[in-house]
Amino acid sequence: MILGILASSGGATASASYESIATATGTGSSGTITFSSIPSTYTHLQLRVHAIATAYSGTGGYMRFNSDTGSNYAYHWLAGSGSAASAGGVATQTTMQVLLNNVVGLHNTSANAAIIDVLDYASTSKYKTLRDFEGVDINGSGDIVISSGLWQSTSAINSITFYLGSGSFATTTTVALYGIKAA
Amino acid sequence: MPATYEPIATYTVGTAVASYTVNSIPATYTDLRVVINAHSALTPSQDSLWSIKFNGDTGNNYSTTLIRGNGTAASSLAQSSTAPARIGWALTDGAGASYYGSIILDIFSYAGATYKTYLSNNAADWNGGGYVSRIVGLWRSTSAITSFTLTDNNAANISVGTTITLYGIKAA
Numbered sequence: 571m572i573l574g575i576l577a578s579s580g581g582a583t584a585s586a587s588y589e590s591i592a593t594a595t596g597t598g599s600s601g602t603i604t605f606s607s608i609p610s611t612y613t614h615l616q617l618r619v620h621a622i623a624t625a626y627s628g629t630g631g632y633m634r635f636n637s638d639t640g641s642n643y644a645y646h647w648l649a650g651s652g653s654a655a656s657a658g659g660v661a662t663q664t665t666m667q668v669l670l671n672n673v674v675g676l677h678n679t680s681a682n683a684a685i686i687d688v689l690d691y692a693s694t695s696k697y698k699t700l701r702d703f704e705g706v707d708i709n710g711s712g713d714i715v716i717s718s719g720l721w722q723s724t725s726a727i728n729s730i731t732f733y734l735g736s737g738s739f740a741t742t743t744t745v746a747l748y749g750i751k752a753a
Numbered sequence: 754m755p756a757t758y759e760p761i762a763t764y765t766v767g768t769a770v771a772s773y774t775v776n777s778i779p780a781t782y783t784d785l786r787v788v789i790n791a792h793s794a795l796t797p798s799q800d801s802l803w804s805i806k807f808n809g810d811t812g813n814n815y816s817t818t819l820i821r822g823n824g825t826a827a828s829s830l831a832q833s834s835t836a837p838a839r840i841g842w843a844l845t846d847g848a849g850a851s852y853y854g855s856i857i858l859d860i861f862s863y864a865g866a867t868y869k870t871y872l873s874n875n876a877a878d879w880n881g882g883g884y885v886s887r888i889v890g891l892w893r894s895t896s897a898i899t900s901f902t903l904t905d906n907n908a909a910n911i912s913v914g915t916t917i918t919l920y921g922i923k924a925a
Contacts, residue, residue: 589757590923593783593924618783618784618859618861618922620861620867620870622867648820649820650818650819650820650828650830652818652829652830653830653831654828654829655820679868680868681861681862681870682870683870683872683889703872704872705870705887705889707889707891708816708891709816709833709834710834711818711831712817712891714818714829714887714889742862742866744783746925748757
């Protein structure tokens with residue numbers, strides 16, 4: 571699939587192949603955000619995350635699909651701390667980490683930003699692959715991370731649960747879900 | 754469903770300039786994406802680091818953390834309480850006139866009332882050298898972003914042919 575991106579030419583607009591499905595905001599008292607009843611009419615999904623915690627605890631952020639708590643997740647990462655590059659990977663996990671707490675984790679004034687792509691999310695023949703680009707900088711410390719993830723299920727994704735290891739999302743948190751259509 | 758990824762404006766550098774400013778950014782989107790095909794008039798170095806400042810703020814209100822690979826090693830760097838903030842490497846006259854570095858900036862909640870976080874996805878290869886990098890940057894201001902200015906850290910001119918395209922991404 572090739573997604574063409576139009577440059578502006580005095581009024582031209584992009585075709586509707588990248589559509590907003592839903593947006594969730596933090597409540598200040600919950601560390602969980604859930605997207606349910608995700609339509610199967612797109613080809614890929616993208617989440618754009620702007621996450622701020624109510625208190626700084628250095629926790630990480632995680633994701634599950636279709637409420638699956640089985641040991642069906644794996645992920646690898648490449649991370650920079652500002653002084654060193656590192657890499658790692660885990661297998662047979664009960665969740666997928668998408669906001670890595672290598673140095674900083676979730677902060678209460680500086681947002682953790684992430685762009686998370688889930689390819690062929692509605693396929694009933696493929697395991698699901700996730701690509702994550704994320705980072706947080708708090709002026710003196712930071713995490714910059716790229717990661718890949720796997721959900722070993724051929725079920726179509728109809729719900730995504732995004733949650734903190736501890737604490738709550740601040741009301742300035744937004745998690746936006748987008749659908750990307752193929753031609 | 755309305756289009757949610759919209760081009761706002763495209764700028765093509767027609768005369769080499771020391772810096773390039775995009776003004777009057779509307780506040781009607783959730784995030785901004787800035788796609789830059791970047792070239793600097795620097796020699797003999799083949800690459801040059803570019804930086805950004807927002808709303809003309811020259812105070813030491815910026816910080817970044819990055820990871821990069823240069824073809825032989827991976828490394829990570831940081832800057833704090835500085836101005837301006839790194840966004841990635843352009844290619845230069847030292848590499849050749851046809852070489853451009855790719856910098857894709859995503860600026861989150863740019864019109865909101867929190868500090869501003871951006872992610873940069875940067876690629877610059879001149880066939881025999883180059884950088885691939887990812888950068889997170891912070892602007893410690895709660896003001897909505899209405900403009901940004903790009904500069905070359907080596908004070909080289911931004912070359913003719915450099916393009917800067919601004920997109921708005923609107924959440925539901």
